[in-house]
Amino acid sequence: MRIIFAIFIASVLTASANQLEQEGKILYETRCAICHGVDAHGTGPLAHKSNPAANDLTSPKFQERLKKYPGVIVASVVLMPNGTLIPDTLKKNKITLPRKDWKASELRALNEYLVELIKKEQH
């Protein structure tokens, strides 16, 4: 009985982790990949339409930054340290991406997905 219960709990935990990553993947691919690329290498169609260009988030330099400052992904979305650079770049290239009021759970999902993607894509 205990074993069955443990398996049940394990499968619930796995399912919710997958769900979180799945939500993060959708958010990343609809709102970030156009610049940073589906693979996070800074290869999206708009990557070089801004100055500076969109970061390769898998680069050793960014990984070092992420290690020192684990909140950097969420901070870049919430604080918009580049001011209007991102919305301006989208507008200039006629991409309509509605403004988003991020929920904490969405930020966690996005962060979870992107951190895993960076790990997978590093070389």
Ligand code: HEC
């Ligand atoms: C219009 C293109 C564009 C979109 C869309 C975009 N970014 Fe960026 N992003 C940039 C550019 C350009 C920079 C580099 C700015 C700089 O160096 O000042 C950047 C920088 C970053 C950084 C590095 C911040 C740092 O301080 O090192 C992270 C992390 C990041 N973006 C994550 C995201 C995430 C997550 C999304 C989606 C929610 C996103 N970006 C959407 C263009 C974009």
